[in-house]
Amino acid sequence: MENQSIYSRGREASVLETNKVLRNTYSLLAMTLTFSAVTAGIAMSLDLSRMMALVLSLVGFGLIFVVNKKADSASGIFWVFAFTGVLGAALGPMLNHYASMPGGSALIVQALGSTALIFFALSAYTLTTKKDFSFMGGFLMVGLIMAIIAGIANIFFQIPALSLALNAVIVLIMSGFILFDTSRIVNGGETNYIRATVSLYLNIYNLFTSLLHLLGAFGNDD
Template sequence: MDKPISSSPAYAAGSDSTRIQNRVLKNTYMLLSMTLLFSGATAGLSMALNLPHPGIIITLVGYFGLLFATSKFRNSGLGIVCVFALTGFMGLTLGPILSAYMSLPNGGQIIMNAMAATGVIFLGLSAYVVTTNKDFSFMGGFLTVGILVAFLAGIGAFFFEIAALSLVVSAMFVLLMSGLILYETSNIIHGGETNYIMATTTLFVSIFNLFTSLLHLMGFMSDE
């Protein structure tokens, strides 16, 4: 008599792999939800206290420093602390930007539109990957180069105050962050990313940059 399929070693290994991937996906979205709420709270606190923007140097040092710490401690409980520190810090830097938009006649509407668009893009892309089970790992090299180029161009646009370049960079980041959401979600589903702390960090950064880029573009289109 043939052995039941469930007793096959290959089947058992496949089932274990699927369970691990589902667990990583579940933990990632749970932690991502909490970090988004925490970041929103720190952004609101920053707005309530009318805190000034820390400046590009402190922002970059704080961001990359906390990102390095999160990566270093990703396999320990301290990694959770680091990811909340990172997302909370990013919320604090976002607060002054939102305050500046809120001071505009149509600022509140621009913020809500950017937030809604970000949510639709993230949920739509994530659902597409989960339902189709497509593998987007081939995008890794392109995204790495694209993000580096866009980042350097953004630094140049800031220091040289080139408004047109700044808009181009924002448009690039919308496309790149959308690609990164596809890539990272695919990575989780296909077992390329098994650490939910790092998966959360990547998706959070994608959402954050997607939102700020859309905010910039929508503000420009509204002549604000």
């Protein structure tokens, strides 16, 4: 009986800790997404160039390593906002490009809505079922690496059909990562809410940009 009591208390403590990580993660995720929207709006108003967007993206990539290093310290919050703010600003030129298209504003709203729908649906499914999607990790990482290599190759070849296919694949990969990363939090695989926030933020960020490219491509065909 004593062993059962100890086990029960340990399990309750684990559940409470998981719930705390979830609350902190989604709170920080909401704040960083809002901050990214603000910096994206500022970048749009400043009409930043595509070259500046590339520079900001590279800076953001570098900040990922800083955030992961500082995730266990008090300064981690500052760095996660720096990271998401820079990536938000990097979206400015792309958003201006689509906004200038006929019906472009509607495309952006549609991409945002689709991103939110996919994220909430997949997150709700994982949180409700508590299924373990850790088995997807290796497959998703291989798929992501292949997509990156194909994307780099297409910079030189400029094949529209390949670009379209890549964006569709990235939508699927990011959807898989939402299941994977949410599952890790639910099942105790990720206990640091800053790292969890960065993972989910990147999933949403890439999901949104790929959906916007797809919608923009189909919009141009009309």
